[in-house]
Each structure stands twice: as structure tokens, then as C-alpha cells.
Amino acid sequence: xxxxxxxxxxxxxxxxxxxRAQVVVTKSMNEVSLLDxxxxxxxxxxxxxxxxxxxxxxxxxxxxxxxxxxxxxEFALAGEADLDGSSLSARCEAYNTITRERHLSKxxxxxxxxxxxxxxxxxxxxxxxxxxxxxxxxxxxxxxxNRTGNKELYLCDADGQNLRQxxxxxxxxxxxxxxxxxxxxxxTSFRSHFSDVYLITFRGNSWKGRSIxxxxxxxxxxxxxxxxxxxxxxxxxxxxxxxxIMKISGKRLTRLTSTPRxxxxxxxxxxxxxxxxxxxxxxxxxxxxxxxxxxGEPKRITSASSQNVDPDWxxxxxxxxxxxxxxxxxxxxxxxxxxxxxxxxxxxxxxxxPCWAPDKRHLACTRTERYHSRIFIVDMITHSGINLLPDxxxxxxxxxxxxxx
Amino acid sequence: MTRTRxxxxxxxxxxxxxxxxxxxxxxxxARGSEGMIGGxxxxxxxxxxxxxxRPEGALNILIDIQVDAVLFDYDSxxxxxxxxxxxxxxxxxxxxxxxxxxVIIEGxxxxxxxxxxxxxxxxxxxxxxxxxxxxxxVDGDAMQTKSLGKENPVNPGHDEDxxxxxxxxxxxxxxx
Numbered sequence: 240x241x242x243x244x245x246x247x248x249x250x251x252x253x254x255x256x257x258x259r260a261q262v263v264v265t266k267s268m269n270e271v272s273l274l275d276x277x278x279x280x281x282x283x284x285x286x287x288x289x290x291x292x293x294x295x296x297x298x299x300x301x302x303x304x305x306x307x308x309x310x311x312x313e314f315a316l317a318g319e320a321d322l323d324g325s326s327l328s329a330r331c332e333a334y335n336t337i338t339r340e341r342h343l344s345k346x347x348x349x350x351x352x353x354x355x356x357x358x359x360x361x362x363x364x365x366x367x368x369x370x371x372x373x374x375x376x377x378x379x380x381x382x383x384x385n386r387t388g389n390k391e392l393y394l395c396d397a398d399g400q401n402l403r404q405x406x407x408x409x410x411x412x413x414x415x416x417x418x419x420x421x422x423x424x425x426x427t428s429f430r431s432h433f434s435d436v437y438l439i440t441f442r443g444n445s446w447k448g449r450s451i452x453x454x455x456x457x458x459x460x461x462x463x464x465x466x467x468x469x470x471x472x473x474x475x476x477x478x479x480x481x482x483x484i485m486k487i488s489g490k491r492l493t494r495l496t497s498t499p500r501x502x503x504x505x506x507x508x509x510x511x512x513x514x515x516x517x518x519x520x521x522x523x524x525x526x527x528x529x530x531x532x533x534x535g536e537p538k539r540i541t542s543a544s545s546q547n548v549d550p551d552w553x554x555x556x557x558x559x560x561x562x563x564x565x566x567x568x569x570x571x572x573x574x575x576x577x578x579x580x581x582x583x584x585x586x587x588x589x590x591x592x593p594c595w596a597p598d599k600r601h602l603a604c605t606r607t608e609r610y611h612s613r614i615f616i617v618d619m620i621t622h623s624g625i626n627l628l629p630d631x632x633x634x635x636x637x638x639x640x641x642x643x644x
Numbered sequence: 645m646t647r648t649r650x651x652x653x654x655x656x657x658x659x660x661x662x663x664x665x666x667x668x669x670x671x672x673x674a675r676g677s678e679g680m681i682g683g684x685x686x687x688x689x690x691x692x693x694x695x696x697x698r699p700e701g702a703l704n705i706l707i708d709i710q711v712d713a714v715l716f717d718y719d720s721x722x723x724x725x726x727x728x729x730x731x732x733x734x735x736x737x738x739x740x741x742x743x744x745x746x747v748i749i750e751g752x753x754x755x756x757x758x759x760x761x762x763x764x765x766x767x768x769x770x771x772x773x774x775x776x777x778x779x780x781x782v783d784g785d786a787m788q789t790k791s792l793g794k795e796n797p798v799n800p801g802h803d804e805d806x807x808x809x810x811x812x813x814x815x816x817x818x819x820x
Contacts, residue, residue, distance in 0.1 A: 390795070411795050414760055427763075433698060433790050434763070455695030456789050457767040460760050473764060475789065476695065479771060480764040502764030518761050524719070525761045548758035561758070591758065610802060638759070 272369075274304040275312035275336070280319045286327045286351035287320035290358045293398075294329075297362030297376040300398060301598070302618050303369070312336060314369055327351045329358075333365050343368035355400065366598075375598040379642045380627065381405065381415040381424050382614060386634030392426060397596070397641075399614075399627040405439070405446075414638055418463035421644035425451070425461040425470060436461040436472055438487065451489040456480075460504045463487065464512050471495070471506035471515055482506055482517055484532070495534055507552045508532075509575075516540070516550040516558055516575070527560060529575060540578055551602075553595035554643065559583075559602050561591045570604050572619060583617050584624070590615065594641050603627060603639040614639050696785030699746065704819040706745055709737050713798070713812035714773055718754070720811075721768040723776055731773060734815055735780040746786045748816040749773050753794045754807035766791030773813045786820065 281287035298304045318330040333343040349357045363374030378397045390411045395402040406412045415426040424439040436452035452458040456475035480502040482495040501521035528537035541547035546563035561568040567589035573580045584590040588608040606615035612635045614627040714727045751770030753762040770789035799806035
């Protein structure tokens, strides 16, 4: 009963109003639809076949569909992927097999070398056309990895492919967070010997990084606001770790908390940018609080466990966080209006540092088992989970941030 | 009639303003030349003196002085009585033996708990040592604080013995 209520609430929240108006969503999101892909052909091995395989994997991964070949499926995808010289062209026709209504008819074109990103784009458009809900196939991760002996930032695609090293600071690089446009990352680095906040900006295939907070003491836990103009962060320049907001340029600092005997960390912005959820140990143990962006008295929102940390306020309105249960952390989601909570992870390992996917239903977190950590993707509807990276990705992985575009 | 009332109110407002401003000035002079940046918004029970600007470029680390790490209880930033002699050593060096030296106080945590939260906790451990050193008369300008959170354990183990030595402040002395 309780679970059913959650599903209803989540379904309502995940479908954005603008999309809901265009597409009639007849199914609740905890149903998986069969999608017959047998009428979608790749004309040759290489790029066309890579496109077809990537598209199939993306649609399965969305968890809205189970791809089948033939049989009685509610939806079907027809068309073909073909290579002409070096250019790839993929015609996709997605329709409802019962009503015969065609929801998408589009030819995706691009370089054969870009078969995978093109398939991700097609997958997101098919998900949107058939369910009215956003996909996640084209999004990217930034992660912390230690395979070089230092903690550096790495990027990979939403399906764990295309893993590559981003920073080469040769020190500690920590707590990366995407900005709203998917072209900026803030993180903490010890490049200067001290912990400073850096801003990375991508332009095409190149990127530039610069320090935006290097005050005496601690500079860390930066999070970019939903409008991309401001950064919330922890600074100790006045003698104690407190929360501040500043312009993304590093100017115009304003203080949000003032607790001489406690520390504040892990700010995350509400979707409308008006509130911030953060961690404070002012009560004696780390707990979650919400404060207005313009300051004022914070309101405590957790109490059930001795430690509630690492909040991420999703675009669906829910706050994901990790809570200490016994000796391990588990990922929970919390409705900040009702303070209802729900546990998402199994108690077979420690799950920390959750972040929301742009599809507003999946989360990524750090799963630690026997002191070895990997990135884990969990679906808040089915509670099923998979590793993000293939086993060939050696080393420990942590601190995922999922781009929202 | 109304004019005198207005005048009366003006006098009261001015008097209040003067009280307020002299009060402020008094507070400032009580804190001496070190002053305060920002401050703790009216909750002045932990006196913090200004940070000096950070040392620039490559640090010239001093190796003629080594002080054992100050250890902390779980989730605590209190400096226990047994640990204070280590800070007395730091103060003696900076005040009497080498007045050209500065110190970076590096706060650390054990591996348990959120990495981000532990950055704040480690910084508070470093700041606790700093506050104690200030109370011993060490110049605030000579000290920098740094938190490594749970990122730099001295013992890589996963038991109480390891955690006990990993919850610590280390002292790195450098030439100013």
C-alpha cells in the first residue's frame, strides 16, 4: 500500500507538465513495456551495428522498456541504420502496435565515428516520445578515481563507456559537481597545497579550469545553483567551517550559516534555487538541514539515524542522501514537504553519496564492499541496481555527479 | 508640540547610535591589532584571530622540529589534556626558538563517515589546535589550517587501532 502511494507520487512528479500536455501518458512508470526492435536493421557491421546495439542497450537501461524480438509487444521500433561513406544515417519509426499510432519518425544523421552519441540521442528521443518522460542516455558522469595513485577526476558516459581521465593535478581532486548546463564542473583540489575550489568550463572538446575560492583555511563542497550564476560552498576563513554563497566568478560572498561550535558541509540547491539542503553537526551528529537561499534559521529535516549526510536535491523535488544503518550507509530518498523517507539500497554493502540522473528516476552512488568502492546505479522504482563501470575499470571509484543535460 | 516630540525622538535615536558605535569600538580595541575578519555574527564565545595570508609558491619546510600528532576522540574536536603538551611544544618553538617559522596545522579524520562532512570535521580539529595556540600567545599570522578530511590516513588499517591514530592534527613547520 505504502509502496503503491510512492509510485503514484513519483509518477506525477517525474512527468514534466510541459511534456504531459503533449503526450498522453497512459501507463504508470513502474510498468515495463515490451518494445519489439526486430524491424530495426543495421545494414552493415561497424558503425550501423554499433548504433543498433547501443540504442538497444540504452532503451533497456531506461527501465521503461524491455527489448524483445517479435512476439506480442506494446511498442515497436522499425527503421535502419546505414553507413554512406563516413556518414551514418539512422531512420527510427517508433509506434504503438495496438493503436498503430506513430509517436516518432525521425532520421538521425552524423559521422560514423559518432555512432554511440547518436544512438544515445535517439534513445532519449524515443523514451520521451513513448513515455512523455526525460531519458538519460546522452548524459555524462564525472567521478573520482584513484588508479594513478592520486585522486583525479574522470568522465564517462551514462552507460559507463568512454571512461577518460579529466584532471592531472597529481594531488587530491575531490567532490566534483556538474553545473546545470552540463558544461561546467566545480570541484575541490589541493593543487595549491591547500584545499581550494576550482571551476572547469568545457568548450567543445577543450576545457579550462581556474580557482574560484582560495581563502585561508578550508574551501570545499561547492555546488552550482540551478540558474548557473552562484555557488554554495563551505569556507572556514572566519574561523569555522560555515556555508556561504558567492557569484560563480568568485565575487560577492554572503554568509548562510553561523555556528562557532559546529561545521557545515555538502550544500545542494532546491530545483527552484530558493533553498539549500546541507549537513551540519550542530546537534552533535551530522544531520540534514534546509535553509532559505536568503538566510534565516535552518530547519532540521532528519533524525532517524545517528548520521544523515551527502544530500542531493533532485529535479523531481526529492532529496537523496545516505544514512548510517548499523556500520554501513544506505541510500534513502526524502520528501522535504512531508519528511517521509524511503530506503532504496539493500544492506549488503555501504552505499554513499547519491546523485540524481536527469531522468529523475535513477540515482548513482558509491557502493563500498570490503574496502573496495565502485559506482552503482539504482532505480528508485524497481530498486534494482547495476555497476556503472565494467570490471576492466581498475581502482576505486567514488563521488559521482550526473550531468543534467 | 509635535516638533518637540520629534526633537525628543531624534535625541534618543542619536544617543542610541552613539552608544552602539562606542560599544563597537571598545570591542574592536579589546581584540587588539589582530582584529577579526567577518566574525561569528554575535556569538563571540570562540575567539578567532585573523588568518595570515597563505604562504606563496614552494614551501621551505623546516625539519629541525617535529611534534607528535595531537589525537582526538571519535567525532570530537576537543583537545584532551594529555594532548596539550604537544601544543605547548609547538608554541614554544614558534614563540621562543624560531620566530621566523610558521606552522600549517593539518586536521585529519578516520575513514568512517561522509568524505565531505569529514573535511569540515578535520578543519575544526585544526582550528581547535589553532585556538589553543592563540591562547598560548602564538601570533595568528604564523598559522595556517588545512583539512585533509579522511583522505590521508597515517595507518591504512580498518580497526580501532588505526582509527585512533588517524583522528589527528599534524604540524608542518615552514620558513615564513
